[in-house]
Amino acid sequence: MDGLTIATLTPLLALAALAAGSVTVVRQGHVGVAVLFGRFRRVLRPGLTFRIPFVETVWKRLSLQNRSAELEFQAITSDQANVQFKALIIYAVRADDEETIKRAAFSFVDDRSFMQALIRSIEGSIRAFVATKRQSEVLGLRHEIVHEVNGHLEEELNAWGFHLANLQINDIAFDEAIMRSMAQVVATNNMKAAAENEAQAQFISKTRVAEAEARARRVVAEAERDADALRGEGNALLRQRIAAGLAEAGRTLESGGVEPGFMLYTMWLEAMKHVASHGQGNLITFDGSLEGFEKTLVQMTALGRASRNGGQVEAHAHARSS
Numbered sequence: 001m002d003g004l005t006i007a008t009l010t011p012l013l014a015l016a017a018l019a020a021g022s023v024t025v026v027r028q029g030h031v032g033v034a035v036l037f038g039r040f041r042r043v044l045r046p047g048l049t050f051r052i053p054f055v056e057t058v059w060k061r062l063s064l065q066n067r068s069a070e071l072e073f074q075a076i077t078s079d080q081a082n083v084q085f086k087a088l089i090i091y092a093v094r095a096d097d098e099e100t101i102k103r104a105a106f107s108f109v110d111d112r113s114f115m116q117a118l119i120r121s122i123e124g125s126i127r128a129f130v131a132t133k134r135q136s137e138v139l140g141l142r143h144e145i146v147h148e149v150n151g152h153l154e155e156e157l158n159a160w161g162f163h164l165a166n167l168q169i170n171d172i173a174f175d176e177a178i179m180r181s182m183a184q185v186v187a188t189n190n191m192k193a194a195a196e197n198e199a200q201a202q203f204i205s206k207t208r209v210a211e212a213e214a215r216a217r218r219v220v221a222e223a224e225r226d227a228d229a230l231r232g233e234g235n236a237l238l239r240q241r242i243a244a245g246l247a248e249a250g251r252t253l254e255s256g257g258v259e260p261g262f263m264l265y266t267m268w269l270e271a272m273k274h275v276a277s278h279g280q281g282n283l284i285t286f287d288g289s290l291e292g293f294e295k296t297l298v299q300m301t302a303l304g305r306a307s308r309n310g311g312q313v314e315a316h317a318h319a320r321s322s
Contacts, residue, residue, distance in 0.1 A: 022053040026061065031096060033105045035059040043101050060105050066092045066165055071119055075127040081135035086171040089122060094163045104161030114160070122167070125152040135174065142169045 025048055026032045032044030036056045044051075044058065051058075071087045093104045108114040129148045130138060146167045157163050 022050050024049045024051055024058055029065045030061050030063050031101055032058045033060045033062060033101065040102055040106070043096075043098050062093065062101060062105055064093050064096055066090050069115060069119065071122065073123045073126075075130040077130055077133055077135045077138060079134050082175050083130060083135075083138055084171070084173040085126060085169065087122070087126075088166075088168040088170055089118070089164065090166040091118065091157075091162055091164050094158065094161055100161045102161070103159065107160045114162075117160075118157075118162075121153055121156060122149055122164075125149045139172055142172070145169055 024032060024034075024044060026044050026046045028046045030046065032049070034041050034044050034051060034056055036052070040059075041056060068088060068090045071085070071089060073085055075083045075085060077083060094100050108117065126145055126149060129145055133141060146169065149167055150164060153164055
């Protein structure tokens with residue numbers, strides 16, 4: 001009975017072992033690299049795959065998904081400033097065709113060697129680029145650095161069966177002494193800009209004030225000019241009215257048989273009265289005796305006759321000339 005059982009189970013166990021050795025399961029997002037007697041034979045796609053038992057083996061399972069790694073390294077600028085970089089790289093197998101899978105699987109001994117080569121290549125590209133730039137230029141060259149690395153590594157990564165999906169420069173920092181000096185430069189530039197803005201504001205303010213004062217002076221000057229013109233016109237009109245009144249009064253006196261000089265004398269008396277009332281002096285004297293009165297009256301009468309005779313002569317001359 002025992003011999004029969006062993007004889008029955010042995011073929012079953014052999015069949016089970018054969019079946020287990022001929023089936024391989026590959027997860028989604030991965031491919032399997034199958035070798036036959038140590039030589040590449042085919043690419044195993046995701047799912048259940050049958051292979052030749054015992055002689056066809058899965059040498060490597062390769063992920064087609066994106067992988068990432070963080071880098072921290074140092075570079076030196078052309079003016080000998082140390083720059084600390086922190087970066088993130090995202091990479092993946094370039095394609096899932098057989099030739100690309102072969103390059104990705106057999107280019108390096110293991111994944112560690114590949115990562116070391118990739119990181120050193122990226123660091124070398126960035127260092128070579130930064131070495132041509134000055135310290136003050138580096139902070140604004142993130143996109144240029146990424147473009148330079150992609151252009152430098154594209155052909156090399158293609159030969160390995162990979163491609164660089166993304167490179168992010170997360171942080172660029174200098175030594176503490178350089179950071180302090182850069183902060184001082186920024187502060188100085190800010191103070192300079194503030195001083196320039198303040199000076200410009202003061203210039204604009206003073207210019208506006210000067211323009212306003214000039215406009216005000218022009219307005220005042222125009223107002224004074226108009227006032228002087230009006231005063232002149234008023235004085236001229238007043239003199240015309242006075243002259244007309246005097247002429248009318250003279251004609252009235254003359255028609256009544258009163259000497260016009262008497263009117264001049266009364267005007268003289270009124271003028272003296274006004275001077276006495278509004279003058280700033282303490283004393284004003286004139287001859288108020290009868291002899292003085294007669295003398296002044298004679299002078300005024302002679303002045304009136306002279307004025308009248310002058311007018312007649314001028315009128316006669318005007319008539320002869322016409």
